[in-house]
Amino acid sequence: MKDQNFVNHIRPRFIPDGVLTILYTFCLGGLSFLAFVILGVTGFLLMFHYQPGDSTGFGSILTIASVIPYGSVIRNLHYWAGQLMVVTVNLHMLRVVWTHSYKSPKQLNWLIGVALLILILVLDFTGYLLIGSQESGAAATVAVNILGLIPGMGKGLAQIMFGEPSALSGSTLVVYVWHCVGLPIFALFLQLYHFWRIRRDGGVRPL
Amino acid sequence: MPKQIEWTRRAVLRLGWFGIIAASTLSIDPLVKYLTSKEDQLQSPLVVYNKPLDKNSDWQSAATARVWVKRDSRGAMALVASCTHLGCEVTYHPNRKEWLCPCHGSVYDVEGRPLSGPAPKALQRAAVEIKPDGSLMINTAQQVEMDYRA
Amino acid sequence: MARSPIKHLIEKEGIASIFFLVFCQVLALKFAAGIGTSNQAPSVAHAVAPWIFGPFQILLLYLPPWLGALVFPLIFIAGLAGLPWIVDYWGVKSGQRIFMILCGTVILLLIWFMMKEFWWI
Numbered sequence: 001m002k003d004q005n006f007v008n009h010i011r012p013r014f015i016p017d018g019v020l021t022i023l024y025t026f027c028l029g030g031l032s033f034l035a036f037v038i039l040g041v042t043g044f045l046l047m048f049h050y051q052p053g054d055s056t057g058f059g060s061i062l063t064i065a066s067v068i069p070y071g072s073v074i075r076n077l078h079y080w081a082g083q084l085m086v087v088t089v090n091l092h093m094l095r096v097v098w099t100h101s102y103k104s105p106k107q108l109n110w111l112i113g114v115a116l117l118i119l120i121l122v123l124d125f126t127g128y129l130l131i132g133s134q135e136s137g138a139a140a141t142v143a144v145n146i147l148g149l150i151p152g153m154g155k156g157l158a159q160i161m162f163g164e165p166s167a168l169s170g171s172t173l174v175v176y177v178w179h180c181v182g183l184p185i186f187a188l189f190l191q192l193y194h195f196w197r198i199r200r201d202g203g204v205r206p207l
Numbered sequence: 208m209p210k211q212i213e214w215t216r217r218a219v220l221r222l223g224w225f226g227i228i229a230a231s232t233l234s235i236d237p238l239v240k241y242l243t244s245k246e247d248q249l250q251s252p253l254v255v256y257n258k259p260l261d262k263n264s265d266w267q268s269a270a271t272a273r274v275w276v277k278r279d280s281r282g283a284m285a286l287v288a289s290c291t292h293l294g295c296e297v298t299y300h301p302n303r304k305e306w307l308c309p310c311h312g313s314v315y316d317v318e319g320r321p322l323s324g325p326a327p328k329a330l331q332r333a334a335v336e337i338k339p340d341g342s343l344m345i346n347t348a349q350q351v352e353m354d355y356r357a
Numbered sequence: 358m359a360r361s362p363i364k365h366l367i368e369k370e371g372i373a374s375i376f377f378l379v380f381c382q383v384l385a386l387k388f389a390a391g392i393g394t395s396n397q398a399p400s401v402a403h404a405v406a407p408w409i410f411g412p413f414q415i416l417l418l419y420l421p422p423w424l425g426a427l428v429f430p431l432i433f434i435a436g437l438a439g440l441p442w443i444v445d446y447w448g449v450k451s452g453q454r455i456f457m458i459l460c461g462t463v464i465l466l467l468i469w470f471m472m473k474e475f476w477w478i
Contacts, residue, residue, distance in 0.1 A: 133393025
């Protein structure tokens with residue numbers, strides 16, 4: 001059982017009978033993590049064929065979706081797991097409010113949850129930009145202009161977050177790096193901390 | 208006896224923390240400069256339009272950039288097709304004689320003045336230079352008035 | 358309270374995971390993800406935001422950008438993040454009510470977006 005050390009840390013060996021019912025949580029948090037794992041695996045696979053960039057992004061998505069064997073399934077899986085994750089994450093938040101699980105002493109975990117929610121939305125948005133279609137270019141331009149409204153640091157922030165997307169393609173190297181490396185690693189660490197805090201705060205529920 | 212600094216565990220840890228905080232503060236500025244550098248994506252503000260352009264033509268798109276050109280009896284003009292609301296690319300619809308923005312539905316008249324939607328001001332005009340061979344050189348960095356003609 | 362080994366819980370979680378995986382796979386095989394319009398093609402007349410960001414598009418239609426896209430979301434995030442403390446100060450009832458108002462607003466905007474785009478397409 002040596003390889004289960006971390007799991008043993010976040011879950012006890014015995015639990016009260018009452019929490020066995022799935023209706024407590026509907027497993028929404030755990031399913032969100034499962035979706036995150038699916039997204040990680042399919043995203044890793046997509047990286048082998050996707051080429052970020054103004055002129056290459058959309059073309060490589062087309063190639064993945066139509067030419068590469070099983071490319072469309074992997075991409076669809078990535079897309080749908082992402083859509084479902086946004087849904088499960090939001091339902092998970094509703095459940096937490098419903099069961100009053102955000103209250104002291106669990107406020108810190110609630111805050112981490114809110115941060116994760118924002119991260120997931122940003123991940124969803126950057127993923128949309130990487131399609132590199134006209135619509136993604138419009139979305140990127142709108143986002144850059146909105147961030148630019150923040151006085152002082154807005155322009156620089158937009159540059160760091162999105163690079164210089166054209167109005168006809170949101171696929172830039174900067175967005176790619178954030179979507180595939182920066183944000184997922186950050187989200188993964190926050191999630192592991194999130195799970196560990198559940199045990200620390202004394203909770204055992206269906207994930 | 209001179210006073211000596213005692214290297215207790217606490218002092219070392221405090222020094223370590225101080226070092227980490229100092230190093231992070233000092234690296235903010237270089238990091239921001241590194242991340243916001245645009246040296247690898249230089250974009251020239253100059254756009255060339257070298258197709259024949261009739262007198263009294265309607266707006267024509269310069270396919271390589273978000274610039275449209277037109278010529279009337281007084282000369283040539285250029286318009287930058289970025290919505291003044293949030294920067295989406297507007298398109299000229301010749302049958303309606305209007306510019307439409309796909310994102311939030313702003314509508315501009317044929318001269319680029321806002322008619323409806325959230326757009327706050329008219330579409331930007333750019334300076335044009337007519338070359339000896341008849342092609343147009345548009346400088347998108349140089350903003351001009353609506354009645355400007357080359 | 359009676360106690361049972363965690364194995365029983367893990368079994369249920371496993372069943373839920375399998376359901377989720379199958380559901381995901383069916384969606385992926387049945388419905389292709391959207392690709393949008395090529396950036397070589399002529400500009401589209403109407404760009405629809407992905408549904409998750411529909412509320413933003415609605416807000417930007419009717420509010421100035423700084424209000425709709427900066428102040429409004431910041432208020433939302435602050436209200437969300439501060440929920441445990443709001444509950445501490447004003448009581449559970451008003452805290453939950455504030456949360457419901459925030460979520461209700463977003464859902465209302467989302468429905469508004471879906472109705473509008475549904476008619477538009």
